[in-house]
Amino acid sequence: MIVAELKRIDEIRKMIDRYSSILVVGCDSCVAECAAGGNRETMLLAAALRLSYRKDNKNPVITEACLDRQCVDDFIEGIAHQVPEHEVILSLGCGAGVQALARVYTDKPIIPALDTLFIGETQMRGVWQENCLGCGQCKLGHFGAVCPVTRCSKKLMNGPCGGSKEGRCEVHPEIPCGWDMIVTRLETLGELDRLSEYVPPVDWSTSHSGGPRRVVREDQKP
Amino acid sequence: MKTESRLEKVLAAGHFAVTAECGPPKGSDVGALEEKGKILLNKVDAVNVTDNQTAIVRMSSVAACSILKNLGHEPILQMVTRDRNRIALQSDLFGAYALGMRNVLCLTGDHQCFGNQKQAVGVFDLDSIQLVRTVRDMRETGKIIGGEDIQVPPRMFIGAAENPFADPLSWRVVRLAKKVDAGVDFIQTQCIFNLDRFSRFMEQARDMGLTEKISILAGITPMKSVGMARYMANKVAGMDVPEDLIKRMAGVPKEQQAEEGIKITVETIQQVREISGVAGVHLMAIEWEHKVPEILAAAGLDKRPVV
Numbered sequence: 001m002i003v004a005e006l007k008r009i010d011e012i013r014k015m016i017d018r019y020s021s022i023l024v025v026g027c028d029s030c031v032a033e034c035a036a037g038g039n040r041e042t043m044l045l046a047a048a049l050r051l052s053y054r055k056d057n058k059n060p061v062i063t064e065a066c067l068d069r070q071c072v073d074d075f076i077e078g079i080a081h082q083v084p085e086h087e088v089i090l091s092l093g094c095g096a097g098v099q100a101l102a103r104v105y106t107d108k109p110i111i112p113a114l115d116t117l118f119i120g121e122t123q124m125r126g127v128w129q130e131n132c133l134g135c136g137q138c139k140l141g142h143f144g145a146v147c148p149v150t151r152c153s154k155k156l157m158n159g160p161c162g163g164s165k166e167g168r169c170e171v172h173p174e175i176p177c178g179w180d181m182i183v184t185r186l187e188t189l190g191e192l193d194r195l196s197e198y199v200p201p202v203d204w205s206t207s208h209s210g211g212p213r214r215v216v217r218e219d220q221k222p
Numbered sequence: 223m224k225t226e227s228r229l230e231k232v233l234a235a236g237h238f239a240v241t242a243e244c245g246p247p248k249g250s251d252v253g254a255l256e257e258k259g260k261i262l263l264n265k266v267d268a269v270n271v272t273d274n275q276t277a278i279v280r281m282s283s284v285a286a287c288s289i290l291k292n293l294g295h296e297p298i299l300q301m302v303t304r305d306r307n308r309i310a311l312q313s314d315l316f317g318a319y320a321l322g323m324r325n326v327l328c329l330t331g332d333h334q335c336f337g338n339q340k341q342a343v344g345v346f347d348l349d350s351i352q353l354v355r356t357v358r359d360m361r362e363t364g365k366i367i368g369g370e371d372i373q374v375p376p377r378m379f380i381g382a383a384e385n386p387f388a389d390p391l392s393w394r395v396v397r398l399a400k401k402v403d404a405g406v407d408f409i410q411t412q413c414i415f416n417l418d419r420f421s422r423f424m425e426q427a428r429d430m431g432l433t434e435k436i437s438i439l440a441g442i443t444p445m446k447s448v449g450m451a452r453y454m455a456n457k458v459a460g461m462d463v464p465e466d467l468i469k470r471m472a473g474v475p476k477e478q479q480a481e482e483g484i485k486i487t488v489e490t491i492q493q494v495r496e497i498s499g500v501a502g503v504h505l506m507a508i509e510w511e512h513k514v515p516e517i518l519a520a521a522g523l524d525k526r527p528v529v
Contacts, residue, residue, distance in 0.1 A: 154330055154333065154349070155346045156349045157349055158350075158400055158404075160389075161330050162383065162412055163388065164388050164390070165388060165389055165459070166389055167389065170332070170460065171335050179393075183390045196396065196400065198351065198355065201347070201352045201367055
């Protein structure tokens with residue numbers, strides 16, 4: 001899923017202060033799972049904004065709404081009746097949600113309320129871990145299902161760097177060394193031999209280096 | 223000989239090689255670089271020119287290599303994959319060879335978070351082993367990555383670093399073997415303070431037959447003070463400074479600590495010379511290059527062979 005975090009209120013306000021009616025729109029998918037932009041967080045943000053404006057003796061119209069998914073047209077249309085009454089949409093979707101709203105509601109400014117961070121997993125309540133960079137050529141099969149592109153701070157493909165110490169990355173002691181995880185896991189599986197082979201330079205053209213990517217499937221089109 | 227490298231000749235003739243590090247200035251101060259270079263002239267077989275070490279912006283290693291070469295040095299061009307993609311790396315290899323460089327040390331580089339440009343993008347298009355293979359393929363097949371032919375391919379003597387003290391321990395020699403397979407000719411190790419662990423590393427390397435295939439130069443760093451020893455132990459990535467050594471430095475008065483540090487360095491050089499498979503030493507006297515001649519004289523290594 002996509003993991004995101006709420007921006008600070010003052011940063012959001014700088015972008016929306018010029019409007020007198022704001023539609024705050026959440027997304028009840030990924031960003032709900034990471035407790036950043038779901039239904040609950042949308043209500044909380046709207047309440048926080050009202051409070052913040054009241055302190056400044058301002059009283060803009062603030063309306064909440066939440067879509068099941070902000071990145072799919074069928075769902076986006078769910079707020080179509082509310083959009084004309086507001087000057088701006090404040091989106092608690094990820095970067096994809098914000099841009100999808102902008103594509104559909106062409107005459108409305110769409111402002112992001114979140115910082116979109118990464119593709120990751122919920123490791124436990126309150127802990128989300130990045131583990132996929134969407135490189136376009138999944139290599140997990142070679143590396144014991146631990147991604148060197150994502151989990152190694154230097155994207156190393158041929159083993160750990162000299163900065164790996166007691167399972168920790170040189171970048172920060174709180175970051176586990178991705179290569180330590182790869183080696184440990186393959187050792188457990190008895191498949192350490194996978195690592196002795198030289199891995200040639202990665203073809204980054206299937207990653208974002210090749211430009212914005214798009215998947216078109218004729219069999220899925222209406 | 224695979225190349226026209228002087229270092230290759232020294233090692234092939236069986237001499238115990240000496241290399242030393244010379245960090246380029248933070249800026250364009252040619253005078254400062256030449257001053258450092260003159261101290262090391264004729265004292266070492268080759269001089270390593272660092273590439274924005276610890277991610278701090280300095281004069282480019284290709285430019286600094288050229289300046290030191292004009293002074294009479296045999297430079298080892300250090301190249302990290304942190305800052306340049308494969309286009310820039312290969313282009314700089316062409317340029318460096320055109321300017322007369324015959325040795326390259328292929329590194330990944332310290333992460334940019336250590337330096338003075340923490341917001342920079344980390345490139346890491348290649349890793350150090352892929353860079354080794356790239357340089358080897360240029361030399362052996364005359365081709366760049368992707369298989370295109372080039373005119374006058376660089377013929378470099380290829381080095382890489384290895385840290386015998388990093389983890390996971392079981393993996394260190396496997397990684398060394400991978401570097402050998404990729405085409406490395408020589409290795410310069412991380413600074414050695416823990417001789418026991420280094421001996422074990424060398425034993426593993428000998429058992430795998432690696433010392434027959436490549437030359438391993440032991441990395442040596444003199445410590446100026448107990449403060450530096452503690453800093454190296456706690457703050458520098460991938461260092462292993464035993465507590466005994468810190469105690470020994472702490473045990474002498476402050477004004478004698480530099481002298482004690484040099485004494486330890488000379489002893490370390492003598493000890494690594496005794497380890498089978500060690501082909502030379504690589505001195506990394508960080509901002510202390512002027513002490514290198516004194517250390518080499520004390521270790522009996524100040525006369526460099528003519529090859």
